[in-house]
Structure formats: structure tokens, C-alpha cells
Amino acid sequence: MGLLKITNGVLITPYRYIRGGTVVIEDGIIRGIHERDVEVPDAVEIDAGGQYVAPGFIDIHVHGGGGYDFMDGTEEAFLKIAELHARYGTTALVPTTLTAEKEDLLQTLDTYEAANRTNHRGAAFLGIHLEGPYFALSQRGAQDPRYIRNPAPQEYEEILAYSSSIVRWSAAPELKGAIPFGRRLREKGILAAVAHTDAIYEDVLEAYENGYSLATHLYSAMSGVTRRNAFRYAGVIESAYLLDMDVEIITDGVHLPPPLLKLVYKIKGPDRTALITDAMRAAGMPEGESTLGSLKNGLKVIVEDGVAKLPDRSSFAGSVATTNQLVRNMVQLADVPLLDAVRMASTTPARIMGVESRKGSLTPGKDADLVIFNENVDISATLVNGNLVYSNQLLINA
């Protein structure tokens, strides 16, 4: 691997721009960030051609892409999804499951561990996110109702004991057993997130005090203000704003319209907001029929208007976004400065997942996970741990 130098870029640290800056990489680690070109004998050189050079995008909620889903149960699916998203700027991701029978979840954990050892050509894996199955039926969205249930210690303890690869678990905090479940996750160092939930503020506050620190795809599959008889109750959305919770938003430009993107940015800001794709298998594929979840047990969906929908079009069924689109949408649809959009796609998700000492900014000592892109956030090159896993038309001078 050796020495690598990226010259002639507009570096996004992402706290400032360094125009004409140089990044020096040695053995997969960033060794230097310089304000001009520097002599590095024997380095392989990449000329960024005046384009942006930013920390790689970190997608903490993604189900698939390139025709594959993490629930397919094959190593190939994991590797192909990692490669597909790397083409669009993702350098690290958190493979995410759907509600399923326990056996399918355990199998996905096995497959993850096998794939993680051979994943060298795509985005790196940060561990598994179990999305469900402990959800409110009324907010299931595209999650299969057959598998939705309450958290029971005999089940989740078995899953937790089975694998050390679980880094995040999304659940509805108002369910019976959800509070001790959150405490247990916190004890294990696993990120607990509120999701697919009809909770009111009082439930979310208790959940927050007991370990839940992130709102999963804010606005999607969760309660807002409700009225019971004459009285109003704050829902999960208002609670996420009021409490110091992190939020993630599907920034495909379809799930949330521009005013809501602006509202989240205004209230939560770039340090509390992570951009996610929540992409299903059709990301990076032509529109038409597809399957949400595993090929065996999945739901038929249609992809049209840049989003997956249930066949009756009553609900979205996941996005088909890629991370470069998330950044582009925050800039072009929500008028957010590019520096902040990059922070929400790299620095903030790295901090939420607890990997900020290794990832999420252009800083000496961190992993050389970088993306090079133009004004429109079209990706020219992606490096993961200093390896060029994707490049478009860049000049590489040995």
C-alpha cells in the first residue's frame, strides 16, 4: 500500500476549506493535511483536478443496493452492496436488517461476520443494525406485520449472546419491556434508537433516560402531535426536537420535502443530524418491480418517482438513494452549506456510531477514508483505508 498523495484538491476537513491542499496517506492512515503541495518521495500521486476532497460518507442505516439486500443471507450480497455504495461515496456503512424471525436474524449475523473478513473492495462495515422486530404495529410502514412483537429478554438475550457484531438496535419505546431493553443495550455499549413508534413525550423521555439516544428516520413511521379527546400530546417528532437526541433523516428528496429538511437542520443542526439512505436493494438499479427484504420472505414493491413504494402506493418502502445524493439534496433542496452537509454525512454519523477517533474527518491519524467529487457531488474517486476502491476519470501518476 505504501505512500499516497492527493494533490490539487479543495479539501473539506469538514470544518473549513483548504484550497489547493494536499493529503498524504501512509499505510491506509492519513499522515498529513497540507495547505499546499508537498514533496513526498516515492508516493503514488492522485491529482484531484481542483475537485473537492472530503472525508468519506458514513451511512448508518442502509438495507441494500445493486440488486442485493443484507437479508438475502449470502456473503455475496454484503460484498456487492458495499461495492455499489462505495461508487457513490460511502466509505463505511451499518448493514441493517428488517423485522424477521429469530433464525433469519441469527443467520444474517453469521453472514455478516463472514463477509466482514473478505470485504476489501467496498465500503467498510461498522457492525449490524437490527431494525426491529420490536415495533408498534400501527407504525409498521413496510415492515412485515407477521414478525412484529414485544421485546422479551429470553429472545433478545439469546441474540445478544450470539454475536458481538450488533452495534445498533431500533425499537418502539412504548412497548411492554422496551425500557429494560434500552437499559440492557446501553449496558452492552449498543446504540438504542426509537423507531416505528406511536410513543408520546412521556414515553420518549423515559426511553431517553434509559439509553435511547437516536430517533430512527425522523418523521417516517413515528407519531407527531396527537389528540386524545380534547387534549393534545407531543409525539416522537416533538420529543426528538425537545430532548438532546440525535436524529437521522432519509435525505433522498422524496421521504422529506425541502421545508422539513430545513426545519430539521434549523432545530437540530449539523452536529445532531445524520443523513442516511435507508436504501433497499433497488438503489443503483433501474426503476420497476423489486423486493423489499429477503428474496425468500420479502415484500413485493414498485420503484417509481425515485422511491420504493408498497404495491398499493399507500406507503414508501425504503429509498433508492446513495450517499452523494443525500449531500447534494441538502445543498440543492435545503440550501445548507456544503461544509455542513458533509458534516452530516461523515463527522456526525461517525460520532453517533462511536467511531469518531478513527473516522469522519480529514485529520492526521484517522483512517484514509476519502471521497473526491465535483460541484454536483458526482463522485470521481472513493478511498477506503487508503485503497482506491472506485475511480471515475481521475489521473493517477505513479
Ligand SMILES: [Zn+2]
Ligand atoms: Zn430501514
